[in-house]
Amino acid sequence: xxxxxxxxxxxxxxSAIAWILEExxxxxxxxxxxxxxxxxxxxxTIGTDATLAEFLFFRLKQSAPDAAHTLYSxxxxxxxxxxxxxxxxxxxxxxxxSKVNGYLTHPAVRDIVNIAKKAQRELHRMKGLLRFEKxxxxxxxxxxxxxxxxxxxxxxxxxxxxxxxxxxxxxxKRRTAARWNNGSLQFGTIEQFTxxxxxxxxxxxxxxxxxxxxxxxxxxxxxxxxxxxNMPMKYWKYLIEKQGE
Amino acid sequence: MDTLAxxxxxxxxxxxxxxxxxxxxxxxxxxxxxxxxSSSGICHSWSDDGRCISLLxxxxxxxxxxxxxxxxxxxxxxxxxxxxxxxxxxxxTLDFYRRNYIEGLFLSSAVMQSPDYTMxxxxxxxxxxxxxxxxxxYIHMKIIPGSSSELVRKxxxxxxxxxxxxxxxxxxxLQRLAPQKHKQAILExxxxxxxxxxxxxxxxxxxxxxxxxxxxxxxxxxxxxxSPETDFQILRLSQGLYKKINLKRVxxxxxxxxxxxxxxxVLAAPPLLREHRLYQADWLLRFYGFSAEEILSDDSPxxxxxxxxKTAWALRHPEFFPVEINRADYAALLRVPGIGxxxxxxxxxxxxxxxxxxxxxxxxxxxxxxxxxxxxxxxxLFEKSDQTPALIRQRLLPGESSQTAVSSLPKQLxxxxxxx
Numbered sequence: 001x002x003x004x005x006x007x008x009x010x011x012x013x014x015s016a017i018a019w020i021l022e023e024x025x026x027x028x029x030x031x032x033x034x035x036x037x038x039x040x041x042x043x044x045t046i047g048t049d050a051t052l053a054e055f056l057f058f059r060l061k062q063s064a065p066d067a068a069h070t071l072y073s074x075x076x077x078x079x080x081x082x083x084x085x086x087x088x089x090x091x092x093x094x095x096x097x098s099k100v101n102g103y104l105t106h107p108a109v110r111d112i113v114n115i116a117k118k119a120q121r122e123l124h125r126m127k128g129l130l131r132f133e134k135x136x137x138x139x140x141x142x143x144x145x146x147x148x149x150x151x152x153x154x155x156x157x158x159x160x161x162x163x164x165x166x167x168x169x170x171x172x173k174r175r176t177a178a179r180w181n182n183g184s185l186q187f188g189t190i191e192q193f194t195x196x197x198x199x200x201x202x203x204x205x206x207x208x209x210x211x212x213x214x215x216x217x218x219x220x221x222x223x224x225x226x227x228x229x230n231m232p233m234k235y236w237k238y239l240i241e242k243q244g245e
Numbered sequence: 246m247d248t249l250a251x252x253x254x255x256x257x258x259x260x261x262x263x264x265x266x267x268x269x270x271x272x273x274x275x276x277x278x279x280x281x282x283s284s285s286g287i288c289h290s291w292s293d294d295g296r297c298i299s300l301l302x303x304x305x306x307x308x309x310x311x312x313x314x315x316x317x318x319x320x321x322x323x324x325x326x327x328x329x330x331x332x333x334x335x336x337x338t339l340d341f342y343r344r345n346y347i348e349g350l351f352l353s354s355a356v357m358q359s360p361d362y363t364m365x366x367x368x369x370x371x372x373x374x375x376x377x378x379x380x381x382x383y384i385h386m387k388i389i390p391g392s393s394s395e396l397v398r399k400x401x402x403x404x405x406x407x408x409x410x411x412x413x414x415x416x417x418x419l420q421r422l423a424p425q426k427h428k429q430a431i432l433e434x435x436x437x438x439x440x441x442x443x444x445x446x447x448x449x450x451x452x453x454x455x456x457x458x459x460x461x462x463x464x465x466x467x468x469x470x471x472s473p474e475t476d477f478q479i480l481r482l483s484q485g486l487y488k489k490i491n492l493k494r495v496x497x498x499x500x501x502x503x504x505x506x507x508x509x510x511v512l513a514a515p516p517l518l519r520e521h522r523l524y525q526a527d528w529l530l531r532f533y534g535f536s537a538e539e540i541l542s543d544d545s546p547x548x549x550x551x552x553x554x555k556t557a558w559a560l561r562h563p564e565f566f567p568v569e570i571n572r573a574d575y576a577a578l579l580r581v582p583g584i585g586x587x588x589x590x591x592x593x594x595x596x597x598x599x600x601x602x603x604x605x606x607x608x609x610x611x612x613x614x615x616x617x618x619x620x621x622x623x624x625x626l627f628e629k630s631d632q633t634p635a636l637i638r639q640r641l642l643p644g645e646s647s648q649t650a651v652s653s654l655p656k657q658l659x660x661x662x663x664x665x
Contacts, residue, residue, distance in 0.1 A: 096598075102593075102595055104609040127283075128345075130345050158345075162345075216256050216298060217296075218294045221296075227291045
């Protein structure tokens, strides 16, 4: 049973997996982990090669599109210490094609698919729960604190939807931001965030939304438990309709 | 009256409409406009009653000439009246959409002056949104029964989904509670819409640019518990609608007493459990291959309140069970209580790779709480084999463990004046 190490980056992980799949006769008996440079660390270090990483993803997309989608979603989750599991999953995906996601009795498939599903679920939720505020200069800003690093696919979703607007997404926890203006999408990090001034009419629109939110509920059918299970409280912080609760 | 006050009146009046779906339509937004639609639909919030909010659900006006007994907006009810202008609805929709509060607009209305007049005002709003404002988001429009077929056609061209509300499931109840509405005026436009949708789908097969007619389909709504129809009658009606005019969905809405009227039943609370059971049965019709006649019969025309309809069916049909997880086909798996579409698909996918063991079954996420009485796994039963249906019934009865909430829900009370 061979052990391998890599540098801890996403590219490093994928290129290490590509290398192992190429060189090892039985990848399912191999372990892979991040190099921590401790004294008793054992294993052979695989160098990072961005083209190799890209090629692996490309090949997976060709032979197992569903698995490539799962891999992408899994990477959004930024989970640590799951490299070996991912290696086994990718190896199985090349063996079985897209239907590998049905192999839920296999522990590696189950773990990877479950984490990917959680990331996808949060991405879908944020598509609905994100709230933009109009700023003084006419641009729109949305702040969020998602569990997973979903800013890329989320920004892509809004680039198709709010095409004529100038907007920003800001991930407060990771300090990353996306910007859409005149048909181009950019990503970056923000070192110092200062809250910009709101558009003068913004509070009026927010008050309209809050009023709508209140009256649309049927009082005889109050069901806070159902509400919270659909819309967990961790997302309430940036919801206009839940301010002050 | 300012927009805020109008919004409060006209969203409050629209809240009893159950439909909120934003799914079933996939449209790329116009390049210089606002909005697109996603085929899965997106919920944007959940209100205090736990229902999702995906559309700005409002009435254009609550100033009604009709006098339907069950309705909060009926002509003789003393509520405050208000009407939006087209501009107000358009601005609200766009302001909310740009801030990602909503997925689109749900526009309904009370009947002002005449059905045609009302429908025309509503169509005008949708038309302006689509053509002047280049709005690409979701639009759900109600069809006012009795409006002309030309207006119905126009509505279908601008909206993603259109719906005609049946409200009461029989002609007799309509006559009693909504004397100005007629069964024909409701069913005719529904059939017309069904034909338009089918024709548009057909045309789009040969011509990609052919206009789409209500791409997210047609739905309807029925009020449950305001009239004496049995669940069997209701389910048979739904089944007919699904089969004959390809309806996407029937919504059931538990009757919430909004006015005191001696033609209406006295309820301690809305019949929520009955509504829930009807939805379960409705799902059995659409996704599980059941027919209304299998679920209910003339001898027992009401759904069992203590069991979901599938469990009730399984207890009546012990000869169908146990079902072997590793061999049974998809249709048979779907009939096992506790196994839904997702679990059945997972089982079928997983057994391609290897036999499923009892532990494996749990690991792929199948919930065994109810299913364990009805399945075998590699020939082995989960529970002792000598269990009679009566014994299983006893074990599955709610109340002892977690589902205490169910038993405390109010039951449908007697309908005064109806039995005489």
